[in-house]
Amino acid sequence: MNNKMYDLGNNRSIIRELFEFSKLQKEKLGSDNVFDFSIGNPSVPPHKKVTEILTSLLTNGDPCYIHGYTSAPGDIEVRENIAKDLNQRFKTSYNYNNIYMTCGAAASLCIVFKALTEDSSNEIIAIAPYFTEYKVFVETQGAKFKVVPANLDTFDINFVELEKMITCNTKGIIINSPNNPSGVIYNAESIKKLSMILKAKEAEYNHPIYIICDEPYREIAYDGIIVPHIPNYYNNTILCYSYSKSLSLPGERIGYVLVPNSATDHEIIYKACLGAGRGLGYVCAPSLFQYLIKEAVGLTSNISLYKENRDLIYTGLTTLGYECIYPDGAFYLFFKSPSGDSYEFMERAKKHNVIVVPSDPFGVKGYLRLAYCVKKDTIINSLPAFAKIIKEYE
């Protein structure tokens, strides 16, 4: 047996663990009495056109076609439409050849890591706080996972530490903005600074260092803040996207990898990604949802509902005395454990039927991640419990 795989299966991610715990609690106590902020399962339904398009495909489409294999990189028209939409929004000039349809962001990331990894000396670097599964994905694909410690003042990239951490074995840096778990968006200045550092390191080591940007939250940004399109700042960027969050389809596993022409060896990388997808068993992205995307490209769920939640929970918790990072995007709030111990807070909160995720697996100690992609009432009704919890620390 592969012991590493057994461990991964036996020790579920803490998020999944808490999600299952809350499911059981809800069965016991009723779902209104459990305040589950554990998982990034979108609470805002998909755009109504999503259901319309799916129903129309089922009603009018040839069932052998809509449920049939597409070519491995995905249906060409789907990829063309995605490219057009991106070109319009980001002034780029992508075409279908840059895009590989995948089973969501996790698949995209595993495929890219597998494509980039030559041997176990290769390093992929993440920036804390980072999505916990990056470590699992990188290590399973055979590379070394390294973490740049968090910048605890701003939760922007810790450039000093990043620069120190890059070696001749560095294959890529994962950038996740809007960030899970902090909700922070790296602004254009940060991306420029990052770009300069990487370019210098590429020159120093004489090989490309790719930014792997994981951006399922790209469209979930508030107050008119623009998420920089990283390929416009740094040539050697590979983009991993998922419709899980923007279209509220997390269970459907649909997304893509984008390899821009500007990236060094872009044709080779693209083919290596295709090969990695093939070798990992990803035959094609789910076909019905590919055809959905063809028509739904550019749509999003009603993001303004997340903004309402963001405002409610941020104001609510800061008023109660919690120290929170102000989230500009995604649907996560990152706040400090009053005791400085995130697990202690998690356990204490569980007793009040409040489910939040300790930050340690995200690479930062002492914080909690709260996923506010929940019903408004869950937030409102949880505040008295949050009040009781913080009082216990007095």
Added chain:
Amino acid sequence: MNNKMYDLGNNRSIIRELFEFSKLQKEKLGSDNVFDFSIGNPSVPPHKKVTEILTSLLTNGDPCYIHGYTSAPGDIEVRENIAKDLNQRFKTSYNYNNIYMTCGAAASLCIVFKALTEDSSNEIIAIAPYFTEYKVFVETQGAKFKVVPANLDTFDINFVELEKMITCNTKGIIINSPNNPSGVIYNAESIKKLSMILKAKEAEYNHPIYIICDEPYREIAYDGIIVPHIPNYYNNTILCYSYSKSLSLPGERIGYVLVPNSATDHEIIYKACLGAGRGLGYVCAPSLFQYLIKEAVGLTSNISLYKENRDLIYTGLTTLGYECIYPDGAFYLFFKSPSGDSYEFMERAKKHNVIVVPSDPFGVKGYLRLAYCVKKDTIINSLPAFAKIIKEYE
């Protein structure tokens, strides 16, 4: 860059290659003038209830639920229904804990190979002729791929060679029946014989040797032939299933891994599979199609249409003088190249707009695989072309 992945992406499977070629030819010549037998894309539409259930889920279901994450092993009720159906049909006593919902058979296989592989000394054995991608899946997951040569008389398992090939490093044997590409079904006698050999080898090497049975064609068997349910014959069986063929949903990527309680260390294997799925980026199987399966379990497409095709093509080609293996199941016909060279035949056939797949990548030289999951007219209209081709050999 990972050169192996680049090679996998650059050298597409010959099936995909021919599929793409035929697509282009059809655009040039019209789809009625190209006789494409390259790919196992079901031609029989899904059962009409499939569309009804999907439409009803979209109309009446909570969109956040039907498109939301399920737990990683899959929705419990879906797995319960699958277990019940199997128990009824095969007199087993599975429950949801034995089943892990996956993104189809390719995903299932990669997950199982990854779960079983400790290091590169481990061997997984396939029996020729075998589905070409097994080699890719096994090697990408880090094990050694070995092939038992075909039994050219019957295309049953070549037991003598199999027995010789098993070593102390053998982790598992892939069994694919009904077989792609030969259409042969291994009968109960064969499975018993296989089982005896493996039990003796397990005793000799003092560790389990798993049968990994890949059975997407389980329901596609003709003339009342029963496909033996291998876990009823051999305890250490891990079953990989897909609804791609039985429900005509190949693009949707939905299937499962089944680890029976009878298998040695079954709980450990199950968890190692979960871990492998996690590490390879399979977050959950597509949710809408999980909920479809919950209600569609036990249904199949109209298999009798494949039987009509089987009879038509088998009679047609044998009458013309082709030497064919009689297929009891799946939707593939395996026939000999009149020149003994499969690639030569493939190229010759292409000139007549007949697309068939050379057998060499399936581990047998000199045959062609013809996927007869096509419109009846394609078969009828292709026969004059087949007649011309065989005449060229006279």
